[in-house]
Amino acid sequence: MIDLTVNGFDVQVPDGSTILEAALAAEIKIPTLCKHPDLPPTGACGICVVKVEGYPDLVRACSTPVQQGMKVETHDPEIVSVRRTLLEMILSTHPNECLTCGRHGACELQELAKDFGIREEKMPSIRRELPRDDSTGCITLDPRKCIKCGRCLEMCQQQQDVWALSFMERGLDTRIAPAGDITLAESPCVHCGQCSAHCPVGAILEYDQTEAVWDALRDPSRHCVAQIAPSVRVSLGEAFGYESGANLAGQLYHALRRMGFDTVFDTNFGADVTIMEEASELAERIRSAPEKLPLITTCCPSWVDFMEKFHADMIEHFSTCKSPHAILGTLTKTYYAEKEGIDPESIFMVSVMPCTAKKYEITREKSMYASGEQDVDISLTTREITRMIRQTGIALENLNCLELPDSPLGEYSGAGVIFGVSGGVMESALRSTHFFLTGEDPPELEFQPLRGLEGIKEMTVDLGGHNLRVAVAHGLGHVEKVLERVRVAKEKGDPMPYDFIEVMACPGGCIGGGGQSWNVCNTVRNQRAAGLIKEDRVQDVRTSYASPWIQKLYKDFLGAPLSPKAKELLHTSYRSRPEYLR
Amino acid sequence: MKVIDTVAGRHSGSRADSGLLEALHGLQAEHGYVPRQEAMALSRRLSVPLARIFEVLTFYSYFRLEEPGRITLSVCDGTSCHLQEGPVLLNALQELLGIKPGEATADGAYQLNVVRCLGCCSCSPVLMVDDKVYSHVEPTDLPRIMKKHPPIVNKESNDDAHSTA
Numbered sequence: 001m002i003d004l005t006v007n008g009f010d011v012q013v014p015d016g017s018t019i020l021e022a023a024l025a026a027e028i029k030i031p032t033l034c035k036h037p038d039l040p041p042t043g044a045c046g047i048c049v050v051k052v053e054g055y056p057d058l059v060r061a062c063s064t065p066v067q068q069g070m071k072v073e074t075h076d077p078e079i080v081s082v083r084r085t086l087l088e089m090i091l092s093t094h095p096n097e098c099l100t101c102g103r104h105g106a107c108e109l110q111e112l113a114k115d116f117g118i119r120e121e122k123m124p125s126i127r128r129e130l131p132r133d134d135s136t137g138c139i140t141l142d143p144r145k146c147i148k149c150g151r152c153l154e155m156c157q158q159q160q161d162v163w164a165l166s167f168m169e170r171g172l173d174t175r176i177a178p179a180g181d182i183t184l185a186e187s188p189c190v191h192c193g194q195c196s197a198h199c200p201v202g203a204i205l206e207y208d209q210t211e212a213v214w215d216a217l218r219d220p221s222r223h224c225v226a227q228i229a230p231s232v233r234v235s236l237g238e239a240f241g242y243e244s245g246a247n248l249a250g251q252l253y254h255a256l257r258r259m260g261f262d263t264v265f266d267t268n269f270g271a272d273v274t275i276m277e278e279a280s281e282l283a284e285r286i287r288s289a290p291e292k293l294p295l296i297t298t299c300c301p302s303w304v305d306f307m308e309k310f311h312a313d314m315i316e317h318f319s320t321c322k323s324p325h326a327i328l329g330t331l332t333k334t335y336y337a338e339k340e341g342i343d344p345e346s347i348f349m350v351s352v353m354p355c356t357a358k359k360y361e362i363t364r365e366k367s368m369y370a371s372g373e374q375d376v377d378i379s380l381t382t383r384e385i386t387r388m389i390r391q392t393g394i395a396l397e398n399l400n401c402l403e404l405p406d407s408p409l410g411e412y413s414g415a416g417v418i419f420g421v422s423g424g425v426m427e428s429a430l431r432s433t434h435f436f437l438t439g440e441d442p443p444e445l446e447f448q449p450l451r452g453l454e455g456i457k458e459m460t461v462d463l464g465g466h467n468l469r470v471a472v473a474h475g476l477g478h479v480e481k482v483l484e485r486v487r488v489a490k491e492k493g494d495p496m497p498y499d500f501i502e503v504m505a506c507p508g509g510c511i512g513g514g515g516q517s518w519n520v521c522n523t524v525r526n527q528r529a530a531g532l533i534k535e536d537r538v539q540d541v542r543t544s545y546a547s548p549w550i551q552k553l554y555k556d557f558l559g560a561p562l563s564p565k566a567k568e569l570l571h572t573s574y575r576s577r578p579e580y581l582r
Numbered sequence: 583m584k585v586i587d588t589v590a591g592r593h594s595g596s597r598a599d600s601g602l603l604e605a606l607h608g609l610q611a612e613h614g615y616v617p618r619q620e621a622m623a624l625s626r627r628l629s630v631p632l633a634r635i636f637e638v639l640t641f642y643s644y645f646r647l648e649e650p651g652r653i654t655l656s657v658c659d660g661t662s663c664h665l666q667e668g669p670v671l672l673n674a675l676q677e678l679l680g681i682k683p684g685e686a687t688a689d690g691a692y693q694l695n696v697v698r699c700l701g702c703c704s705c706s707p708v709l710m711v712d713d714k715v716y717s718h719v720e721p722t723d724l725p726r727i728m729k730k731h732p733p734i735v736n737k738e739s740n741d742d743a744h745s746t747a
Contacts, residue, residue, distance in 0.1 A: 157631070157633065157634075163631035163632070163633040163634070164633065165633065166633035166634065166636055166637045167637055168636060168637065168640045169640045169641070170640070170641045178633065179631075179632040179633040179635065179636035180618055180621075180632075180636050180647065579632075580622065580632065582618075
């Protein structure tokens with residue numbers, strides 16, 4: 001432990017702590033802008049400068065480690081003045097258009113300008129005109145607003161290992177852009193949106209499609225259907241003053257109905273269907289095609305895109321099963337439409353997702369049109385639905401309601417709920433695979449080693465005599481290591497290191513998705529995860545195969561898992577795609 | 583490709599990326615700029631992400647991303663030339679050619695560059711056309727100078743040269 005004083009207060013912090021952390025231990029909040037709790041410091045902005053006795057210059061608190069006996073001063077008038085000047089310099093490069101910015105009210109730069117009482121532009125403006133990039137239809141890149149903090153690059157390059165974004169040029173001319181003068185859609189971008197979730201300002205945002213949804217809701221000829229992803233319910237509340245992890249499913253069903261949706265389903269049901277298909281695939285491979293193991297999950301569209309661009313040699317290991325919301329889209333325009341006598345062409349299906357990549361997924365392959373129509377018409381992020389709820393005038397802040405989703409694609413098992421957290425798809429699949437292999441209920445429903453935020457989680461599971469080696473990876477940077485082990489074993493002709501692998505592109509899984517409420521960090525991820533795990537535990541039915549609603553779907557419509565009809569409607573295919581389109 | 587092979591051969595394994603700058607210099611020497619397709623080939627060969635290569639390429643002003651014009655016009659903006667109305671000369675050339683510094687004319691004939699100090703401050707302002715230096719250049723001198731450097735006909739196209747100035 002290291003002893004030091006911050007503003008005269010004695011503080012003791014672990015070796016290796018930064019001044020920023022030491023100050024927090026003394027309840028002193030040093031302002032920051034470029035520093036994000038998830039990421040190593042870049043020291044780019046300088047807002048966190050402090051004085052250290054004996055040091056000739058101010059130092060950055062975010063990147064300076066504490067030393068024994070250090071005397072730190074964090075807030076004297078001179079330091080405040082330096083911070084103000086730095087802030088004014090940043091503002092002189094940043095467009096003054098807060099009112100029409102997608103980050104208005106949740107912007108970290110705006111917050112600082114507010115705290116420092118900036119009332120006029122003191123420095124001459126050196127703003128640059130640079131084109132906006134909407135090419136992906138998932139993410140909006142507005143490089144004019146970039147403050148060059150480097151967070152998005154750290155996420156895109158180091159954490160996700162995608163390398164779509166880079167800092168081009170130098171000094172004042174520095175700008176964020178894909179390699180060379182190409183669009184994001186032509187770059188290796190896999191649409192995970194982690195850049196947007198970590199951007200402190202409005203330089204990278206979700207591509208807003210709320211207007212298209214309002215248009216459909218206003219059109220009396222459309223039968224509008226919404227579905228909500230598992231992880232949205234435990235993140236949405238943060239924007240309305242709830243604690244992270246508070247489960248707002250009931251409130252969300254209510255809000256969607258008030259907004260004008262005719263029917264509200266739950267993606268958790270789609271997740272149960274995914275498990276029926278994927279666990280059947282796994283059981284089949286274990287029994288009769290062990291050479292096709294490991295099976296790799298494909299619920300995450302960013303991961304699918306990443307694999308098609310960087311790891312196409314793994315395609316044979318991919319589950320062909322579509323993701324839960326895609327399945328629910330197909331079933332809505334087939335099973336539900338048939339049952340209710342609604343023309344599928346008139347159905348407008350909106351997915352409410354934690355994800356920016358789902359916007360890409362809904363048109364990625366012809367299997368996304370399995371119903372004969374585009375199965376999901378629009379995919380919204382948590383942040384977009386937050387705005388729509390506010391526009392609808394629903395005081396979600398103090399709304400207590402226990403509304404339920406509609407039948408027949410609304411009721412779900414606990415296995416469907418935990419899809420939203422890293423390890424959840426694996427747990428749910430293991431529960432059902434046990435049943436498919438043995439015909440008996442699994443003795444254990446929870447697999448603790450697969451939970452938590454460790455980047456790669458592994459264990460061996462006994463499924464009725466079959467020893468299954470499984471791995472869970474989240475955050476694309478961690479996937480590489482897992483796949484490399486598989487690749488090496490393949491080359492050497494060694495036994496495979498794993499039988500089943502779950503991958504989620506975003507750290508923590510969907511609860512940490514790129515389209516979720518702002519200000520994500522590991523504390524928030526853990527709280528959101530706890531919210532989903534809690535809901536699984538209170539469900540009467542916690543396995544997909546035992547869900548009466550799933551049994552009815554297969555009895556009335558699909559036949560059996562992996563039946564020709566199920567394959568036609570619920571499965572997809574993959575192909576190698578180029579990293580760069582030019 | 584030859585340049586890439588030579589460099590990659592010298593820097594192998596986990597240190598492959600240390601050959602990046604050398605390879606980029608080689609590519610520019612060979613082509614006069616670094617073509618995107620060559621940068622992509624280099625990316626695969628050295629296992630360096632293309633994004634990183636472009637970060638390096640755009641960090642150093644030395645590297646060019648587009649094919650330069652066949653005749654290079656370098657306007658000096660060193661201290662002496664700057665004070666002797668070098669910027670006025672630059673403006674006049676920009677207007678005459680319809681391009682900005684660092685760009686080439688659409689037909690690829692001329693390349694306009696700004697350079698700092700050609701080492702002949704007593705002759706300022708100075709314009710250098712390829713390796714020929716013109717002293718005390720005024721905007722009115724430009725048509726005469728340009729006439730001495732008519733566009734070089736692209737070898738592939740066989741049509742006659744057209745005069746610019």
